[in-house]
Amino acid sequence: MRPCVRSAALAALSALACAAGAQQPAPATGTPAPGQPLATIVAEPVAMMIAACDANGDAIVSRAELATCVAHSFASADAGHKGSIGYIDYGDWARTWLGDANALPSPFEVDSDGDNRITLTELQARFDTIFVRLDRDHDGNLTRAELLTIRSGVGNGDRAPGKRGKKRGGPEAP
Numbered sequence: 001m002r003p004c005v006r007s008a009a010l011a012a013l014s015a016l017a018c019a020a021g022a023q024q025p026a027p028a029t030g031t032p033a034p035g036q037p038l039a040t041i042v043a044e045p046v047a048m049m050i051a052a053c054d055a056n057g058d059a060i061v062s063r064a065e066l067a068t069c070v071a072h073s074f075a076s077a078d079a080g081h082k083g084s085i086g087y088i089d090y091g092d093w094a095r096t097w098l099g100d101a102n103a104l105p106s107p108f109e110v111d112s113d114g115d116n117r118i119t120l121t122e123l124q125a126r127f128d129t130i131f132v133r134l135d136r137d138h139d140g141n142l143t144r145a146e147l148l149t150i151r152s153g154v155g156n157g158d159r160a161p162g163k164r165g166k167k168r169g170g171p172e173a174p
Contacts, residue, residue, distance in 0.1 A: 039152045045094075045103035046130055047147040049073075061142045063131060070127050073097045074120045084117040105130070 043051070053069030054061050077085050077093035085093065090110070091101035098104075110118050110126045134146050 039150055042149050042151060043147060044149060045098040045100065046105060046127075047134065047149070048099065049097050050127075050131075050134070050142060051144065051147050059144055061147075063128075063140055066127060066131060066142075067124060070124055071120060074123055078120075084119045086117060087111075090118050 049069075050061050050066060053066050055065045055068065073093065073096075074085070076096070077089050079089075087107045090107040094103050095101045105126050107118060110122050112122050112125065131142065134142055136146050
């Protein structure tokens with residue numbers, strides 16, 4: 001490319017970049033204006049597992065489907081059929097069924113009696129709590145929409161990276 005053509009192309013790209021960076025009102029489609037936090041739809045690892053528990057393929061997970069699925073997943077981790085698994089086995093269970101050994105619920109949340117062992121009853125109880133939290137319409141079933149979480153301002157939100165928020169009436173937060 002000749003030098004004068006390359007300079008003209010760079011000038012045109014620079015003008016486009018400047019125009020795109022200018023503050024403009026949000027389009028009518030509901031997209032936030034530049035600088036405004038974006039809403040993000042996410043699925044928690046536990047919600048992804050619950051979605052996979054839809055045994056009859058109707059895109060709805062009932063309490064019964066979830067209980068059966070959790071029991072099946074627990075049995076796969078309880079290879080010795082002891083009726084409980086340790087935290088390492090729970091990490092393996094979480095890697096298989098939640099996608100990561102550190103995905104929530106953590107073993108500390110599940111092990112309600114603090115004996116460093118997780119029983120099916122404890123795992124079922126934790127999933128029951130999660131089910132209630134996700135069941136927004138309280139109908140005893142979870143739809144795909146209920147399994148999604150909408151978060152606005154993901155990450156640092158509208159704060160600049162590296163900036164700390166200030167406590168009301170006090171110095172910067174630690």
